[in-house]
Structure formats: C-alpha cells, structure tokens
Amino acid sequence: MVQRTVVRMLYDAGFARAVYADRDTALAGLELTRAERDALVRPDPRAYATDPYRRARALHGLLVEFPASSWLASRATRDVRALDGFFSGPQFHDCIATRGSLAAAFGAYLQRAPLGDGRIRGLAQLEAAIACVRRAPSQGSIHRPAAAPEPRQERAFRPARAPELRPAHRSGGDLLVLSPRHAVIELPSGAAALYEAVASHVRTGGDDVGAFLLQDSTPGSRFDMPFEPAAREFLHIASTSVGDVAIAVATAELADLLQFACEVRTRTALASRACALGADPDEAGAVIEDLLHEGILLRLE
Amino acid sequence: MQFLDRIARLPKLGIGVSTEYGAGDTPNALDPIALRAEHPQFARFLEVGIETAKGLDRHARAWAGRNLPATYHFLDVNLDEPEDLDDAWLDAVRGFAAEIRPAWMCGDAGLWHFGKRERGHMLLLPPVLTGDAASALAEGICTLRDATGFEVFPENPPGQVFVGDLHVLDFFARVCERADTGMLLDCAHLGIAQRMTGHEPLDGLDGFPCERIVEMHVAGGTVHERDGFAFVEDDHHTGVLPPTWMIFEHAVTRARNLRAVVFECERNASERCLPGFERIAATLSRGGHEALVPS
Numbered sequence: 001m002v003q004r005t006v007v008r009m010l011y012d013a014g015f016a017r018a019v020y021a022d023r024d025t026a027l028a029g030l031e032l033t034r035a036e037r038d039a040l041v042r043p044d045p046r047a048y049a050t051d052p053y054r055r056a057r058a059l060h061g062l063l064v065e066f067p068a069s070s071w072l073a074s075r076a077t078r079d080v081r082a083l084d085g086f087f088s089g090p091q092f093h094d095c096i097a098t099r100g101s102l103a104a105a106f107g108a109y110l111q112r113a114p115l116g117d118g119r120i121r122g123l124a125q126l127e128a129a130i131a132c133v134r135r136a137p138s139q140g141s142i143h144r145p146a147a148a149p150e151p152r153q154e155r156a157f158r159p160a161r162a163p164e165l166r167p168a169h170r171s172g173g174d175l176l177v178l179s180p181r182h183a184v185i186e187l188p189s190g191a192a193a194l195y196e197a198v199a200s201h202v203r204t205g206g207d208d209v210g211a212f213l214l215q216d217s218t219p220g221s222r223f224d225m226p227f228e229p230a231a232r233e234f235l236h237i238a239s240t241s242v243g244d245v246a247i248a249v250a251t252a253e254l255a256d257l258l259q260f261a262c263e264v265r266t267r268t269a270l271a272s273r274a275c276a277l278g279a280d281p282d283e284a285g286a287v288i289e290d291l292l293h294e295g296i297l298l299r300l301e
Numbered sequence: 302m303q304f305l306d307r308i309a310r311l312p313k314l315g316i317g318v319s320t321e322y323g324a325g326d327t328p329n330a331l332d333p334i335a336l337r338a339e340h341p342q343f344a345r346f347l348e349v350g351i352e353t354a355k356g357l358d359r360h361a362r363a364w365a366g367r368n369l370p371a372t373y374h375f376l377d378v379n380l381d382e383p384e385d386l387d388d389a390w391l392d393a394v395r396g397f398a399a400e401i402r403p404a405w406m407c408g409d410a411g412l413w414h415f416g417k418r419e420r421g422h423m424l425l426l427p428p429v430l431t432g433d434a435a436s437a438l439a440e441g442i443c444t445l446r447d448a449t450g451f452e453v454f455p456e457n458p459p460g461q462v463f464v465g466d467l468h469v470l471d472f473f474a475r476v477c478e479r480a481d482t483g484m485l486l487d488c489a490h491l492g493i494a495q496r497m498t499g500h501e502p503l504d505g506l507d508g509f510p511c512e513r514i515v516e517m518h519v520a521g522g523t524v525h526e527r528d529g530f531a532f533v534e535d536d537h538h539t540g541v542l543p544p545t546w547m548i549f550e551h552a553v554t555r556a557r558n559l560r561a562v563v564f565e566c567e568r569n570a571s572e573r574c575l576p577g578f579e580r581i582a583a584t585l586s587r588g589g590h591e592a593l594v595p596s
Contacts, residue, residue: 002465003429006462007412009462035466043497046529046530049528050461061421096416099415099416101416
C-alpha cells in the first residue's frame with residue numbers, strides 16, 4: 001500500500017500536497033501504519049514532482065486506446081488536455097489503490113465525466129471493451145491462478161474473465177464459458193458507425209494521437225451521425241490476434257446467449273438458453289458447436 | 302550450496318555493454334557487435350534488457366546468434382509481488398533465456414509497473430526500504446531462481462522518492478542475505494539514492510557485504526533542477542558524474558567476487574563511450590581484477 005500511495009502522489013500533485021498538509025485526513029481509510037504515513041512525507045515534497053511530463057505521457061498512451069471518445073471530448077471541452085483531470089479523479093486513484101487496469105479506469109472516467117456530449121459515454125464504453133479484450137489472457141493461460149482483484153468500477157459491459165471451476169455445474173455436460181478475448185456490449189443505435197467514423201478520422205493524423213487531438217480543427221458537427229439512445233444495438237468485440245480487434249453487430253439473441261456465457265455454464269444450460277431464445281434443439285447444439293469452433297466459447301477442462 | 306560457494310561456478314565476464322529493445326536503432330547508437338570487433342575488451346558480453354511484451358530486437362538476436370556471452374536483465378517484474386511471477390511470464394522468460402543463454406539474470410529490484418503487467422502501467426520506482434519489503438523481495442528472487450535455474454541478482458534501482466527506514470545498502474544487504482544471492486550494484490543509482498536521502502556517496506558501503514557484489518553498473522547522468530530542487534536523471538549519457546566514479550572505485554577494491562561490469566551507454570556513439578570504458582578498465586586493473594580486463 002505504501003508503494004501504491006507513492007504512485008498516486010507522483011501522478012497527482014494535489015493529492016501529494018494534501019498528504020503533506022494532513023496525512024491522516026488525506027490517507028484516511030488506507031491500511032497504512034503511523035510509521036508508513038510518516039515515511040511518505042519524509043522526502044522533500046519536491047521529489048514527488050521532478051517529472052512534469054509523467055501525466056502527459058500516460059495520457060498520451062490512453063488517448064491511443066480511446067481515440068474516438070477522446071476526440072469527441074476534445075471537441076466538447078475545446079482542449080483535450082482537460083482529460084488530464086483523470087489523474088486527479090477517483091477512478092485513477094481507485095485503480096492504483098486496487099491494482100486495477102488504467103485503461104478500464106480511464107474508460108470509466110470518460111463515461112462519467114461531465115464532458116458535454118452524451119455520445120462520449122457510449123464510445124468510451126466501446127473503447128473500454130476493446131481495451132479489455134486486448135488485454136485478455138490467451139486461451140492457453142486461462143487456468144492461471146487468479147491475480148489481484150479487478151478495480152472496483154461499474155462496467156456496463158460484461159467482459160468475460162478467467163473463470164473459476166464450479167463443481168456444482170458439472171451435472172449438465174461440458175463446462176463452457178465466453179472467451180475473455182470476446183465481449184458483448186449493448187449501446188445506443190449508431191454507436192458502432194460513429195466509432196468507426198471518428199476513429200478513422202483520428203487515424204488520419206498518424207501515430208501521435210495526442211498531437212492530432214491538440215491540433216485538429218475539424219468541427220464536431222462533421223460527425224453528427226444518427227445516435228439514438230432509445231434504440232439499442234449489440235456489438236460483439238473480438239480480439240483476433242495481438243492488437244487486432246474486430247467489431248460486429250450481433251443479434252439480440254446471440255448477444256443474450258454470449259452474455260449468459262460470461263459465467264461458466266454447462267452445455268445443457270447454454271442449449272436451454274438458446275432454445276428459450278427461439279432456436280430448436282438441433283439448431284441450439286449447432287450454434288454452440290460453432291461458437292466453440294470459432295473460439296468464442298471455451299471448454300473448460 | 303551457499304551462494305558464496307556457488308559463485309565459483311559463475312564465469313568472469315569482464316566489461317560489457319547493455320541494450321534493450323530498440324536502443325540499437327537510436328541514431329548513432331553504438332553497435333555491440335562492431336564495438337566487440339574494434340575493442341573486444343569493452344564488449345566481452347551483452348546485457349540484454351528484456352520486457353517480455355517486446356522481446357528481443359535484431360541487435361540482441363544478432364548477438365545471440367553468434368553464441369556470444371550475455372546476461373538477462375529483466376525490465377518487467379515486481380519481484381516482491383508473488384502474483385507477478387505468473388506462469389505466462391515465466392514461460393516467456395524461459396523462452397528468451399533459451400535464446401540468449403545468459404550467464405545469470407539480474408535487474409532492478411523495484412516497482413516496474415503498477416497494477417498488472419499491461420500497457421500504460423510501466424514505470425520504475427525503488428522498493429520501500431523496510432525489513433518486510435526486503436523479505437518479500439528475497440522470496441521473489443528465490444522463486445525466479447527456482448523457476449528458471451539461473452542465479453538472480455537484484456540491482457538497486459534509481460528514483461527520486463525513497464521511502465522507508467532502512468538505508469538502501471542495508472536494505473539490499475538484507476535482500477541478498479535472505480535470498481542467499483549476489484548483488485548487482487549500480488553505482489549511478491546508488492549515487493542518486495545517496496543524494497536523495499541526504500547521504501554522502503560512500504555512506505554505508507563499508508558495512509555492506511561487498512563479497513556479494515557480482516556485477517556493477519556505471520552510467521552517466523544529468524543534474525536537473527526544478528523548483529529549486531536538484532536531482533539526477535539516470536539518462537545513460539557518457540558523462541559519468543563524480544559520485545558514480547567515487548562509488549565504483551571504492552567498491553571495486555572490496556568486491557572480491559566481481560564477475561562483470563557494464564558501462565550503460567547503449568544510445569551513444571561508441572567513440573564517445575571509449576573514455577568511460579578505458580577508465581573502468583583501468584580501475585579494475587588497479588583494484589585487483591586483472592582477470593576482467595585481458596590485455
């Protein structure tokens with residue numbers, strides 16, 4: 001916890017000042033001893049601030065992974081540097097304190113920050129899901145012991161995670177689960193098209209996404225595309241290889257089935273779900289076989 | 302077998318150079334193979350910095366392809382976090398080790414990344430200098446040694462913020478004793494740590510078990526000032542700061558089991574590095590390590 005607090009102080013000068021001013025208040029709730037709290041403020045406070053570009057470097061990496069939502073945010077705020085506020089917010093601090101994923105935390109920040117464009121939330125949700133499947137372990141390592149807990153952040157999507165075997169489920173045949181390299185999310189209708197359009201626009205700026213977002217003068221109105229929160233679309237996101245992610249619109253039935261498979265299920269339970277969604281028994285079995293063949297579902301040994 | 306007995310099996314590598322993914326592609330950067338051809342005494346081995354997500358670049362592969370001596374310098378493991386030494390990472394480490402066939406493994410024993418090992422999480426911070434942290438670090442060293450079959454030598458990391466009640470050398474003395482291992486003493490990093498904690502360059506060295514020093518690093522740094530606060534950036538330029546030389550020259554005479562010295566100058570032109578190499582060689586000769594500097 002000491003080391004994680006140091007990281008938070010390095011990234012957030014305001015937090016560091018608060019710790020120096022009143023460490024008991026600033027560090028309330030953290031499992032730190034008196035000696036550890038004292039040790040955190042023993043260095044010269046300026047030692048925490050020797051790297052003025054730390055946040056900018058980290059933000060740049062995040063912009064690369066959230067090009068579309070960041071572009072919309074940069075139009076709404078008139079300055080992409082406003083997103084630097086992420087490092088002073090609760091999502092960042094919670095991420096560090098709980099050993100979470102910085103990309104997931106940034107996605108959560110974009111979904112909640114009052115950035116003035118309701119579409120940002122949807123695209124941030126999509127880009128967070130993309131970041132999540134990119135980071136998923138390969139199939140061969142799915143039985144690794146679970147690492148530290150995920151960050152305590154609400155996620156509107158439900159990415160698959162490395163599952164734990166549940167012996168009680170064994171009575172219905174094979175144990176199956178959605179691959180962590182796949183995710184299904186539900187978004188306002190038009191989100192996928194808007195994402196493709198904006199992300200393609202950002203890609204025209206080359207590798208330096210941060211510089212492009214700073215310099216781009218394209219008005220946000222260029223992407224006034226249909227985006228209807230009242231209507232919904234389901235997107236299937238698949239990490240097909242390192243750094244290669246495919247997005248496809250899924251039917252409501254397939255999305256439901258894959259969402260159901262986010263938890264470990266027996267083959268029988270999945271087939272029953274497919275039947276409840278309208279498939280006949282033969283068709284349900286074939287769908288499950290296809291999903292296994294394509295690596296979308298995994299069979300647990 | 303105790304480490305001080307095991308060390309007899311380790312080769313005397315001499316003076317070497319370091320690299321990491323992409324460093325050799327920096328404009329005008331030294332080419333380790335060319336340096337070895339022109340000045341073999343200064344490139345007797347290559348210390349390969351490896352982040353498993355990136356792997357080996359063409360320079361490291363070219364060196365390995367010639368069956369030349371190497372060491373494996375990890376860049377992506379928090380040794381004090383057991384969950385960080387997961388099967389996938391260990392498999393990758395064993396794979397890269399099989400390619401470069403290192404004499405041993407080593408690396409900064411600090412925080413290489415916050416959270417899980419993933420993009421955007423990389424940084425390098427020194428460990429928290431407490432007895433508990435030393436024990437956790439020692440356990441990680443033993444785990445990695447058992448998992449790979451290689452000796453694992455912790456290196457004292459750089460940093461601007463040092464937290465904890467132990468002097469950095471006392472901390473690493475405990476780590477080495479508890480893991481029963483040797484030490485990679487980075488003289489530039491130690492100079493930085495001494496400065497940031499209000500010590501003189503040589504403070505604590507006389508009480509350190511220098512017989513455990515297997516490898517040493519020498520590197521240049523730059524003094525910066527921000528808001529009136531002076532600090533050293535460990536930028537691996539060729540300008541080695543006086544405290545670094547002072548530490549190196551002092552420790553060399555006490556490190557009787559020294560096997561290797563790296564001049565970390567991987568992004569500089571070789572002709573700019575030669576004075577540093579020559580001073581290292583002269584210091585080793587004067588310090589009783591003639592075997593590391595063959596004529």
